[in-house]
Amino acid sequence: MATSLVNRTSATNQTLCFFRLSFNFLKSFNTSSSSANPSSTASSSQKPKRKKKKNLFEVSQFLPNWGIGYHMAKSHWKNVSYEITKINLYKDGRHGKAWGIAYKDGIPADAPKKISGVHKRCWRYIPSLSKSLEMKPTSPKSTETAQEIEAQAA
Incomplete structure (x- = not known):
């Protein structure tokens, strides 16, 4: 027990x-x-x-013609930008290659070159430079030649 x-x-x-x-x-x-x-x-x-920052392709996808002719720059750059001349996209639309003319203090470089760092998440669209280029008046020579052609045709 x-x-x-x-x-x-x-x-x-x-x-x-x-x-x-x-x-x-x-x-x-x-x-x-x-x-x-x-x-x-x-x-x-x-x-x-x-807010999650965007790479170059995510910024340019909402612009007409995927941003060709528009100015883009990295957010930490001062007085430097690229005017996009060519974009080669991969199938997903978020990756690819891009070429453009470099602008420093508003002065363009000689020829387009491949843009490095397009996949980094720090790109922004610069509306002021694109609008100023679109609003430039045409040169007087081009209007004179157009008037001469019209006069010759008449």
């Missing part, structure tokens, strides 16, 4: 020990998660969500 009592008490001690361990585990889990939640919600409400 004594052995049965010893066996019974050891079995109850083992079950109590198991319940204590599981209760302590649950208690530590609940306290760590409850203390982490308020701080994470507070930090997320204070910080604005950062």
Whole structure:
């Protein structure tokens, strides 16, 4: 009878020990998660969500003719831009190759060259340079030659 009592008490001690361990585990889990939640919600409400920057192709996809003839620059560049002359897109539309004329302080370079870093997420469209180039008046020589051609045809 004594052995049965010893066996019974050891079995109850083992079950109590198991319940204590599981209760302590649950208690530590609940306290760590409850203390982490308020701080994470507070930090997320204070910080604005950062906007994902775009690569050259993601910027140019909304421009007419995939941005050919428009000016693009990296966001950290000062007084430097590219006028896009050619774009070679891959099938997904987010990757490819691009060529353009480099402009530094509004002065164009000699010939178009391949643009490096087109997949980096730091490109922006420069509307002021594109509009100024579109609004340039035509040269007086071209209007004079057009008038001469009309006079000869008449």
